[in-house]
Amino acid sequence: MIYLICVLIALIAAFGGSLVGLGGGVILIPSMLFMHHYSDAFAWATPQVIVGLSLIAMVFTASSSTVSYYRNGRIHVKIGLLFLTGSIPGGIIGSWLNQFVNTDHFSLYFGLLMIVLSFLFLLKRDKREDNEQEKQQKIPLVSVIIISLIVGIISGLFGIGGGAIIVPAMVFLFGLSIHTAAATSMFVILFISIISAGTHIALGHVAWEYVIFFIIGAWVGGTLGAKVNQLIKSNVLEWVLRLLLIIVGIRLIIEGLM
DSSP: OHHHHHHHHHHHHHHHHHHHTSOSHHHHHHHHHHHHHHOGGGTTOOHHHHHHHHHHHHHHHHHHHHHHHHHTTOOOHHHHHHHHHHHHHHHHHHHHHHTTSOGGGHHHHHHHHHHHHHHHTTSOOOOOOOHHHHHHSOOOHHHHHHHHHHHHHHHHHHOSTTHHHHHHIIIIISOOOHHHHHHHHHHHHHHHHHHHHHHHHHTTOOOHHHHHHHHHHHHHHHHHHHHHHTTSOHHHHHHHHHHHHHHHHHHHHHHHHO
16 A cells, blocks of 8 residues: 555656656655655655655656657756756755755755745736747846755755756746747756756665555656647646645645644
């Protein structure tokens, strides 16, 4: 039964994460933290182990969704590659810092981060839907590199793949549509997760007995999320993203304060 729960959590997390470009960690981590606190069967799922599993699952979530998004021509490869210049070393730094986080306040930190990011999507802005126009616009190199470094650190520290920062940054700072931002975010998350997951493996933050079940759920969910993304309008995607961040954030803050 515990293995089936792991598959379902990974599948739902990957579907939601791939759909809006967050990677899946924003669903998988709080779900696993909940199971750790309220089920003896998940006593092994400490915050560090959960982050390690989340990053491994995201490697497969991002792999499956990136293939689907690339086939549809949705990924802004140039911006994606620039994001990697800072996010890869940032991911290593964040993964190393994770071991020093006070586990008693882990939920609180994570929840506060989600709430802050959710408010960004309440701001009004001009929306773009022309994928070709997006790919021809000028790119502020320094801004992309600085933001990507922050993304990498957050990814390694909280195990969220960086999507919660990447998507808002691409939408608000670089003018991409939510569809292109989500697709490009998953492309970036693929490489960030590989580096960050490798660091967590080296630090011993992985429960290998359960990995395969998270991988199965992540691959299926990632593929489905990317396909459904192409069928949903941008305003609907943004509402899904807002609600997802707010709900998860509020619940984690309450849990962290208890």
